[in-house]
Amino acid sequence: xxxxxxxxxxxxxxxxxxxxxxxxxxxxxxxxxxxxxxxxxxxxxxxxxxxxxxxxxxxxxxxxxxxxxxxxxxxxxxxxxxxxxxxxxxxxxxxxxxxxxxxxxxxxxxxxxxxxxxxxxxxxxxxxxxxxxxxxxxxxx
Numbered sequence: 001x002x003x004x005x006x007x008x009x010x011x012x013x014x015x016x017x018x019x020x021x022x023x024x025x026x027x028x029x030x031x032x033x034x035x036x037x038x039x040x041x042x043x044x045x046x047x048x049x050x051x052x053x054x055x056x057x058x059x060x061x062x063x064x065x066x067x068x069x070x071x072x073x074x075x076x077x078x079x080x081x082x083x084x085x086x087x088x089x090x091x092x093x094x095x096x097x098x099x100x101x102x103x104x105x106x107x108x109x110x111x112x113x114x115x116x117x118x119x120x121x122x123x124x125x126x127x128x129x130x131x132x133x134x135x136x137x138x139x140x141x
Contacts, residue, residue: 102120
């Protein structure tokens with residue numbers, strides 16, 4: 001088998017699913033596109049997501065997914081961020097409705113051990129996270 005081209009990953013969605021005083025839990029929906037003319041079996045990935053030029057979350061997943069040749073699929077991964085960092089970033093990003101993002105990392109391919117790097121830049125609409133704007137940790141903050 002020839003060495004595959006790296007998959008193309010982009011943000012398909014971000015959902016706040018829980019949290020407590022110390023950290024918030026998100027589900028990142030990552031669209032995985034396979035540019036190869038054969039099915040691509042991913043056995044996991046390492047990723048880093050930057051929003052507005054600042055690191056938002058890093059993580060890894062051991063989920064397996066087979067992306068059909070020249071096709072795409074959506075992979076959901078958990079992400080955690082400390083509440084203080086979330087508030088700080090939400091305030092900085094709340095100025096306009098969209099924020100630039102950069103998604104980087106490595107996709108792990110099947111049992112071959114190949115690590116395929118990916119790097120994607122784009123914009124994400126913050127409308128689903130709008131409710132964070134009204135949250136204030138301290139008066140006047």
